[in-house]
Amino acid sequence: MKTALLTHADCLGHVTPQGHPEQVARLEHILHALEGLDLKRVTAPLAADDDLLRVHPENHIRDIRSSRPSDGFAQIDGDTFMSPGSLDAAYRAAGAAVQAVDLVLGGEASNAFCAIRPPGHHAEAEKAMGFCLFGNAALAAKHALDYHGLKRVAVVDFDVHHGNGTQDLLWDEDRALVITSQQMPLWPGSGRPDETGAYDNVLNIPLAPGTGGAEMRSAYETQAFPRLRAFRPELVIISAGFDAHQDDPLANLNWSTGDFAWITAELCGIADEVCQGRILSTLEGGYDLNALAEATRAHVEELMKAAR
Numbered sequence: 001m002k003t004a005l006l007t008h009a010d011c012l013g014h015v016t017p018q019g020h021p022e023q024v025a026r027l028e029h030i031l032h033a034l035e036g037l038d039l040k041r042v043t044a045p046l047a048a049d050d051d052l053l054r055v056h057p058e059n060h061i062r063d064i065r066s067s068r069p070s071d072g073f074a075q076i077d078g079d080t081f082m083s084p085g086s087l088d089a090a091y092r093a094a095g096a097a098v099q100a101v102d103l104v105l106g107g108e109a110s111n112a113f114c115a116i117r118p119p120g121h122h123a124e125a126e127k128a129m130g131f132c133l134f135g136n137a138a139l140a141a142k143h144a145l146d147y148h149g150l151k152r153v154a155v156v157d158f159d160v161h162h163g164n165g166t167q168d169l170l171w172d173e174d175r176a177l178v179i180t181s182q183q184m185p186l187w188p189g190s191g192r193p194d195e196t197g198a199y200d201n202v203l204n205i206p207l208a209p210g211t212g213g214a215e216m217r218s219a220y221e222t223q224a225f226p227r228l229r230a231f232r233p234e235l236v237i238i239s240a241g242f243d244a245h246q247d248d249p250l251a252n253l254n255w256s257t258g259d260f261a262w263i264t265a266e267l268c269g270i271a272d273e274v275c276q277g278r279i280l281s282t283l284e285g286g287y288d289l290n291a292l293a294e295a296t297r298a299h300v301e302e303l304m305k306a307a308r
């Protein structure tokens with residue numbers, strides 16, 4: 001079986017103001033980099049409100065819907081904007097994550113990558129922030145638990161920023177393990193090791209500015225991977241941000257493209273051990289266009305190598 005690639009042209013319709021790092025060109029570069037790969041290409045559906053309601057209260061969904069401008073931009077917070085196309089993009093992004101769960105659990109794809117924007121891992125239950133409107137990875141996890149009836153789902157977030165939204169949305173979900181590494185100090189400021197979730201179900205791994213591949217690999221080998229194996233998830237969801245790359249302009253970690261390939265291969269290997277290789281990935285950050293495209297391609301190629 002193949003690796004599925006889920007995306008939708010609507011995700012290119014989420015326009016941000018000139019100079020904003022979370023720009024349309026990010027997805028254009030990624031899609032160009034993935035051209036020619038032998039992937040199962042899937043058009044992402046719109047999420048149903050029921051999918052969103054698993055992690056967001058109705059008033060948050062209503063607020064986002066009513067914030068959509070008819071032209072220009074609506075500013076949601078200091079760095080989060082909506083354009084006329086943003087609502088459909090957000091529903092496609094969430095819909096892709098949910099559909100990826102269905103494809104992987106339904107045996108229609110070996111694993112999956114969602115090339116989507118806006119990203120999701122900063123969106124808290126009632127708060128859009130950090131370029132994110134809905135919590136794509138968390139709502140995919142809840143869909144796997146509540147709709148498919150899985151007993152344990154893990155989310156691994158290697159974006160350079162703390163996945164505060166995913167942590168918030170799954171904080172008191174004892175069927176989910178959240179593992180997130182992040183540069184510290186860095187926006188949004190959360191993600192200390194003593195933030196462990198209501199059921200000791202959150203593992204935060206802060207990394208000092210300047211952390212390179214060797215230290216990152218050591219941190220994952222000694223902290224993240226043992227916890228992940230011990231949890232025995234039935235599905236692994238990756239929040240794939242590529243802004244820990246050494247070329248990224250928003251942060252100061254020094255991972256190479258090869259480091260992103262390594263961590264992907266390791267996570268696929270653990271998924272092979274514990275859950276028949278069931279793993280999917282959703283795009284989060286990554287703001288140097290060339291590094292983003294290269295690292296995303298390396299990530300997807302490792303998913304393809306692991307497909308069976």
Ligand SMILES: [Zn+2]
Nearest residue numbers: 159161243285
């Ligand atoms: Zn990020």
